[in-house]
Amino acid sequence: MSISSKIVDDVVAAGIEFVTTVPCKQLAGVIDEVENRPEIYHIPSNKEDEGMGLCAGAFMGGKKPMIIMQNTAIGVTINTLATLTQYYRMPLPMLISYRGELREPVACQVEMAVHTKALLNQMLIPTYHFHKESDAEELPEILKYTFMCNKPVAILTDASFWGGYGDQ
Amino acid sequence: MIRSEILREIAPILRDQLVVCNIGIPSQELHAIDDQPTNFYMLGTMGLASSIGLGLALAQPKPVIVIDGDGSILTNMGTLPTIANNVANNYILMIIDNGSYGSTGDQPTYTGKKTSLAKVAEACGCERVIECQDVDTGRVLQEALDSGEMTIMVVKCDSGNAKNPVITMDPVVIRDRFMKAIEA
DSSP: OOHHHHHHHHHHHTTEEEEEEOOOGGGHHHHHHHHHOTTOEEEEOSSHHHHHHHHHHHHHTTOEEEEEEEGGGHHHHHHHIIIIIITTTOOEEEEEEETTSTTOOOHHHHHHHHHHHHHHHHTTOOEEEEOSGGGGGGHHHHHHHHHHHTSEEEEEEETTTTTOOSOO | OOHHHHHHHHHHHHTTSEEEEOTTHHHHHHHHHHOOTTEEEOOSOTTOHHHHHHHHHHHSSSOEEEEEEHHHHHHTTTHHHHHHHSOOTTEEEEEEEOSEEGGGTOEEOGGGTTOOHHHHHHHHTOSOEEEEEGGGHHHHHHHHHHHTSOEEEEEEOOOOOOOOOOOOSOHHHHHHHHHHHHHO
């Protein structure tokens, strides 16, 4: 079974039925899986803060939400995380491609990678980092934890976790 | 008419519905006119009322009315294609278009100049888009509820704000009573 399909199995098993995505090349397999699962309403967003708004509404309507996005999105969602998700105490698992780490071919991605963990730390967002495929074994517990504590929780997934990034 | 006069007029229609209300003075006005547990007041996060309302409408069957503004839609213009392509027939987006950023001192927005949000919404693929004048808001809103179709309203009105206190209710209380009202 592919790692993408295992991850989405865990998402479905956690009762998550509403998933918004903003694409990243590293997340393409997961996004395909999300799109193909009948248990999940997949709603692509045009920007990640928009996606967090959708997730806030879905949560209040009784659905467990999730956002899938790239780490560059941390740069555009700080205000939304602080004044919506955290201020109203809403759960939000964030599956994040951690671009700009080892095996990254695009230099500019490193510029946000160096801020990613510092920003998440500053926001007091519980953060997990998947580097090896076996790290994903914790995903079911991380999802459970997120809906237990009603917080946004970050799951960073780097290029090594996904088995590399394109030709290099 | 200014926004607060419109809200006062449509308050009897809003009262029994789930309402997601835009940040700043619109929420303060609605709160002062007719505070209800079925109202979700945004205390921050410019631009996301339409997105929160869409997520809510897709997640449960009751009608959802979003009270939004022209400035807020311009901030999150990507919302309109998402709305158009994820049709929720229990969703009404009411954009109070007074051509200004009311909460920050009535600076003009581009919708008071060349930009038509109704045309943008149509170009994005929204199928039931109705632009109306302030005096017709109640009738158009009731027709939208009766239609059972997703509706985007653009309500053209005058710029201006009523003076009301800020909302001091805790956000978790707002969210909790709103969720209980949704389940009721």
